[in-house]
Structure formats: C-alpha cells, structure tokens
Amino acid sequence: MPFPCSVEKLQEEPIVILKFFEVDQSQPPPTEDEIYTVLDPAPEPVFLIIDLSDIKLSLDQLVSSTNQTVRGGSSLFTHPNIRERLMVSTNPMLKLASKGMASKVFGNIKIQAFDNVADALAYARAAQ
Numbered sequence: 001m002p003f004p005c006s007v008e009k010l011q012e013e014p015i016v017i018l019k020f021f022e023v024d025q026s027q028p029p030p031t032e033d034e035i036y037t038v039l040d041p042a043p044e045p046v047f048l049i050i051d052l053s054d055i056k057l058s059l060d061q062l063v064s065s066t067n068q069t070v071r072g073g074s075s076l077f078t079h080p081n082i083r084e085r086l087m088v089s090t091n092p093m094l095k096l097a098s099k100g101m102a103s104k105v106f107g108n109i110k111i112q113a114f115d116n117v118a119d120a121l122a123y124a125r126a127a128q
Contacts (some may be wrong), residue, residue, distance in 0.1 A: 004020070004021050005019055005020045005035075006018075006019045006021075007019075007034070007035050007038050009038050009042075009046075013124075013125070013128075014042065014044050014045065014046040014047060014083065014124075014128065015046060015047045015049065015121065015124050015125075016038055016039065016042075016046045016047070016048050017049045017051060017117070018035065018048060018049065018050050018051065019051040019054075020050070020051065020052050020055050021054055021055075022054060022055065022056065036079070039079050039082065040081065042081045044081075044083075045080070045081050045082060045083035046081060046082060046083055047083055047084050047086055047120075047124035047127070048082045048083075048084070048085050048086065049087075049088060049117065049121070049124065050085060050086065050087045050088065050111075051088040051117055052087060052088060052089040052094055053088050053089055053090065053116070053117070055089070055091075055094075057091070057093065057094065077101075077107070077109045078107070078109070084110070084112065084124075084127070085109070085110065085111045086111070086112045086114060086120040086123060086124060087111050087112070087113050087114070088114050088115070088116060088117050088119075088120050089113065089115075090115050094113070098111040098112075098113045099111075099113075
C-alpha cells in the first residue's frame with residue numbers, strides 16, 4: 001500500500017472504512033496485516049469503503065498502484081470477510097480504474113464507485 005491510511009470499523013454495522021491520505025514521509029503506511037486485524041475477526045462479511053477522496057494520483061501512479069495490487073496478489077481485495085468493495089472518489093481516472101478492476105485481467109474484482117462517503121454508507125446500509 002503506497003499511502004498512509006486509517007481503518008475504522010463502524011459500531012454495530014458490517015462496515016469498515018479505509019481512509020487513505022497523501023503520503024507523509026514521516027509516517028510509514030500500515031501493512032495489510034494491520035488492516036486484517038479489523039477484517040479477520042469480523043463476525044460477518046463487511047462492506048469495505050475505500051475512501052480515496054484525499055488522494056491525488058497521476059496516471060503513472062494509478063497504473064503502478066493497480067499493477068502492484070494485481071501482481072502482488074493483494075488479498076485486501078479478495079479477503080473472505082469482504083462482502084463488497086465501495087470506493088469513494090470524484091477523480092474520473094479512479095472511477096474508470098474501479099470499473100476496470102472487474103475485468104478478467106485484474107481478477108474480476110467488483111468495486112462500486114461513489115462521490116462521497118455519505119453515499120457509500122447509504123448504499124451499504126440499504127444493502128444489509
């Protein structure tokens with residue numbers, strides 16, 4: 001994971017919010033293991049809201065990050081306790097990339113895109 005982030009499991013709801021921030025060289029990004037401490041013990045599959053609203057990526061960074069995810073076999077996207085992945089961003093490149101992840105080349109990973117966290121939360125709550 002190239003960016004620092006915070007992980008929040010909502011109380012009494014099967015929803016985890018993974019909020020990414022711009023790179024802060026003084027703070028190393030968390031490892032996937034740290035995120036799994038929230039996902040692994042979940043009593044039921046959760047909606048994973050991936051909040052990228054504060055991230056500004058160039059096309060090169062987007063391609064590189066996508067390749068790392070696919071080639072590295074990141075199980076963050078295939079973890080058995082993830083019911084559905086919801087991405088938050090207004091960046092058209094990220095929205096396009098989220099659609100592209102559903103292709104066979106990227107492992108058929110379905111990601112719904114939303115403009116804000118409130119819309120993603122409303123979707124997750126309605127789908128429970």
